[in-house]
Amino acid sequence: MPLFLCFGAEAEEYWSRPLKAQGIPPAAWSELEESLDPQSCGACHPDKLAQWSGSLHSKAFSPGLVGQLLALSKEDTQDCLDCHAPLAEQAAAFEAARKKGNAHRPEAQGLAAAGNSCGGCHLRGHQRFGPPQRSTGAVGRITGDLPHGGFTGTKDFERSEFCAACHQFSADQAINGKPLENTIEEWRASPQAAAGQTCQFCHMPDRQHLWRGIHDPATTAAGLTPKTSSDQDKARFAVTSTGVGHAFPTYVTPKVILHAVLLDGAGQPRPGTEKTHIIQRRVEFDGSDWREISDTRLAPGQTASVEIAWKDATRARVWLEVQPDDFYHSVTYAQLRRDLPKSSAASRLIAEADSRTRSSIYRLFTTEIERPSPSGDHP
Ligand code: HEC
Ligand code: HEC
Ligand code: HEC
Ligand code: HEC
Ligand code: HEC
Structure with missing residues (x-):
C-alpha cells in the first residue's frame, strides 16, 4: 500500500x-x-x-x-x-x-x-x-x-515504514484479522521494536544491501534459540524465537517443522517413530475468498516443541527443517502446473520456479539426545 x-x-x-x-x-x-x-x-x-x-x-x-x-x-x-x-x-x-x-x-x-x-x-x-x-x-x-x-x-x-510499501498489506485485506502480509504490524507489537530495532537494524546492518531472511540458514539460526532436554520417559526439542522482530515466519509461504526420531543401536532412525510439530500459518483460497486454517507461527519470545517417548530406545535425533517456499510448491505452482498448457513458455518457467522451491529447503540444529541413566540406582 x-x-x-x-x-x-x-x-x-x-x-x-x-x-x-x-x-x-x-x-x-x-x-x-x-x-x-x-x-x-x-x-x-x-x-x-x-x-x-x-x-x-x-x-x-x-x-x-x-x-x-x-x-x-x-x-x-x-x-x-x-x-x-x-x-x-x-x-x-x-x-x-x-x-x-x-x-x-x-x-x-x-x-x-x-x-x-x-x-x-x-x-x-x-x-x-x-x-x-x-x-x-x-x-x-x-x-x-x-x-x-x-x-x-x-x-x-x-524507518521500518519505508519497507511497508511492499511488506505490509492494508487492514481491509485481513483474513481472520491478519492480512497475508502483516510484517510491520507484527514488528510494531514486538519487544524488538520497543528496543528501537528497525527492519534496517536487522536486515541492513551498517546499511548493507543484503536483506537476508528465511532463505539464509545463518539468518534464521541467529533468530532462534534451540534447547534439548530429556528424562526417563521422553526427549524434548524446543525452539524459541529470540531474535526475530515479527512472527516466525512472517509470511504464509514458509513451512517449518520440528522433528524427533528414535535411533537404533547403529544410530539409524527407527521407522515409524518420528514425531513432528509444524510452525506455519495455513491459508486457503476457495476461488473467491481466503480462509485461515490454522496459525502456529511464533510471536517474539514464544516457544514451539516436539516430544518423543523413549519406549525401549536410548538415543534420539532432533532437527529443524525449513521449507521457505512451501506454499508456492504445494499450492500456487501445483495448480499452475495442472492448468498451464504443457511445453508453453509459462509452464517451463513455473517448472523452474517449482524446482527452486525444492532446492531452498535446509536443516538446522541437528542434535542427538541420550536417555539419562536411571536415577536412584538399586543394587
Ligand atoms: C505488496 C507487494 C507485492 C505485490 C503487489 C506482489 N508481490 Fe509477490 N512478493 C512480495 C514479497 C514481499 C514477496 C516475498 C515474500 C513471500 O514469499 O511472500 C513476494 C514473493 C513472490 C513470489 C515468490 C518469490 C519469487 O519471486 O519466485 C512470487 C512467485 C510472487 N511474489 C508473484 C507475484 C505475482 C504474480 C504478483 C501479482 C499478481 C505479486 N507477486 C504481487 C510482494 C508483492
Ligand atoms: C530483531 C531482528 C529483526 C527485525 C527487527 C526484523 N526482522 Fe525480518 N527477519 C529476522 C530474522 C532472524 C528472520 C529469519 C527468520 C524468519 O523468517 O522469521 C527474518 C525474516 C524476514 C523475512 C523472510 C520471510 C519470512 O516469512 O519470514 C522478511 C520478508 C522480513 N524478515 C522482513 C522484515 C521487515 C519488513 C521488517 C521490519 C518491519 C523486519 N523484517 C524486522 C529478523 C528481524
Ligand atoms: C559517477 C558516480 C555515481 C553514479 C553513476 C551514481 N552515484 Fe550515487 N552518489 C555518488 C556520490 C559521489 C555520492 C555522494 C556520497 C556522499 O556524499 O556521501 C552519491 C550519493 C548517492 C546517494 C545518497 C547516499 C546517502 O548518504 O544518502 C544515493 C541514494 C545514491 N547516490 C544512489 C545512486 C543510484 C541509485 C545510482 C544509479 C541509478 C547512483 N547513485 C549513481 C556517485 C555516483
Ligand atoms: C529495497 C530498497 C532499496 C534498494 C533496492 C536499494 N537500496 Fe540503497 N538504501 C536503501 C535504504 C533503506 C538505505 C538506508 C539504510 C539505513 O540507513 O540503514 C539505503 C542506503 C543506500 C546508500 C547510502 C549508503 C551508505 O552506506 O551510507 C546508497 C549509496 C545506496 N543505498 C545505493 C544503492 C544502490 C547503488 C542500489 C542498487 C545496487 C541500492 N541502493 C538498492 C534501500 C534500497
Ligand atoms: C518495492 C518493493 C519492496 C520494498 C520497498 C522492500 N522490499 Fe523486501 N522484498 C520485496 C520482494 C518482491 C521480495 C521477494 C523477492 C523474491 O524472492 O522474488 C522481497 C524480499 C525481502 C527479503 C528476503 C526474504 C526471504 O524470503 O528471505 C527481506 C529480508 C526483505 N525483503 C526486507 C526488506 C526490508 C528490510 C525493506 C526496507 C528497507 C524492504 N525489504 C523493502 C519487495 C520490497
Whole structure:
C-alpha cells in the first residue's frame, strides 16, 4: 500500500504507485548519471551493487513471477510490478518485450529483469533520495560538487515504514484479522521494536544491501534459540524465537517443522517413530475468498516443541527443517502446473520456479539426545 513519506516541508507521495516515469534528465548529466541500470550505479557504489546482486530484491523478477505475468493483462501485471519491479521504465521494458513475443526471455526484458532495483527505492524524477549523509549526518538537499546533482538525505530511509510499501498489506485485506502480509504490524507489537530495532537494524546492518531472511540458514539460526532436554520417559526439542522482530515466519509461504526420531543401536532412525510439530500459518483460497486454517507461527519470545517417548530406545535425533517456499510448491505452482498448457513458455518457467522451491529447503540444529541413566540406582 502507498506510504506517504515526508521529505522536508513538502509532503511527497514517495511510494504512491504506479511510480511516475523519471522524465528527462538534466542536460549536463553524463550517460552514467542518467542511467537507471543498477550496473551504472555500481560504477560509483560498487559495494551496494555487489550486496544487492546477491539479495532476493535483485531476483524479484523471477521465473515464478514471469510465469504468471505472461497470462495477465497489462493492468494486472502492473499490480505485481508495483512490488517486484516498481519503476515505470521497467513496466515499459516488459510490455515492449511482450509485444515482440519474447517477454519470457530474461535477455529481452531489459530493465524489468533488474527486479526490485536501486532506482525503485532511491530515484524519483531522476533525483536521488537516501538516508542522512554517512560522513556528516546531514539531511535535506545536499549538492556541492557531487555526481547526479547530489541527493536528498532523509531519516525516512532509516524507518521500518519505508519497507511497508511492499511488506505490509492494508487492514481491509485481513483474513481472520491478519492480512497475508502483516510484517510491520507484527514488528510494531514486538519487544524488538520497543528496543528501537528497525527492519534496517536487522536486515541492513551498517546499511548493507543484503536483506537476508528465511532463505539464509545463518539468518534464521541467529533468530532462534534451540534447547534439548530429556528424562526417563521422553526427549524434548524446543525452539524459541529470540531474535526475530515479527512472527516466525512472517509470511504464509514458509513451512517449518520440528522433528524427533528414535535411533537404533547403529544410530539409524527407527521407522515409524518420528514425531513432528509444524510452525506455519495455513491459508486457503476457495476461488473467491481466503480462509485461515490454522496459525502456529511464533510471536517474539514464544516457544514451539516436539516430544518423543523413549519406549525401549536410548538415543534420539532432533532437527529443524525449513521449507521457505512451501506454499508456492504445494499450492500456487501445483495448480499452475495442472492448468498451464504443457511445453508453453509459462509452464517451463513455473517448472523452474517449482524446482527452486525444492532446492531452498535446509536443516538446522541437528542434535542427538541420550536417555539419562536411571536415577536412584538399586543394587
Ligand atoms: C559517477 C558516480 C555515481 C553514479 C553513476 C551514481 N552515484 Fe550515487 N552518489 C555518488 C556520490 C559521489 C555520492 C555522494 C556520497 C556522499 O556524499 O556521501 C552519491 C550519493 C548517492 C546517494 C545518497 C547516499 C546517502 O548518504 O544518502 C544515493 C541514494 C545514491 N547516490 C544512489 C545512486 C543510484 C541509485 C545510482 C544509479 C541509478 C547512483 N547513485 C549513481 C556517485 C555516483
Ligand atoms: C518495492 C518493493 C519492496 C520494498 C520497498 C522492500 N522490499 Fe523486501 N522484498 C520485496 C520482494 C518482491 C521480495 C521477494 C523477492 C523474491 O524472492 O522474488 C522481497 C524480499 C525481502 C527479503 C528476503 C526474504 C526471504 O524470503 O528471505 C527481506 C529480508 C526483505 N525483503 C526486507 C526488506 C526490508 C528490510 C525493506 C526496507 C528497507 C524492504 N525489504 C523493502 C519487495 C520490497
Ligand atoms: C505488496 C507487494 C507485492 C505485490 C503487489 C506482489 N508481490 Fe509477490 N512478493 C512480495 C514479497 C514481499 C514477496 C516475498 C515474500 C513471500 O514469499 O511472500 C513476494 C514473493 C513472490 C513470489 C515468490 C518469490 C519469487 O519471486 O519466485 C512470487 C512467485 C510472487 N511474489 C508473484 C507475484 C505475482 C504474480 C504478483 C501479482 C499478481 C505479486 N507477486 C504481487 C510482494 C508483492
Ligand atoms: C529495497 C530498497 C532499496 C534498494 C533496492 C536499494 N537500496 Fe540503497 N538504501 C536503501 C535504504 C533503506 C538505505 C538506508 C539504510 C539505513 O540507513 O540503514 C539505503 C542506503 C543506500 C546508500 C547510502 C549508503 C551508505 O552506506 O551510507 C546508497 C549509496 C545506496 N543505498 C545505493 C544503492 C544502490 C547503488 C542500489 C542498487 C545496487 C541500492 N541502493 C538498492 C534501500 C534500497
Ligand atoms: C530483531 C531482528 C529483526 C527485525 C527487527 C526484523 N526482522 Fe525480518 N527477519 C529476522 C530474522 C532472524 C528472520 C529469519 C527468520 C524468519 O523468517 O522469521 C527474518 C525474516 C524476514 C523475512 C523472510 C520471510 C519470512 O516469512 O519470514 C522478511 C520478508 C522480513 N524478515 C522482513 C522484515 C521487515 C519488513 C521488517 C521490519 C518491519 C523486519 N523484517 C524486522 C529478523 C528481524
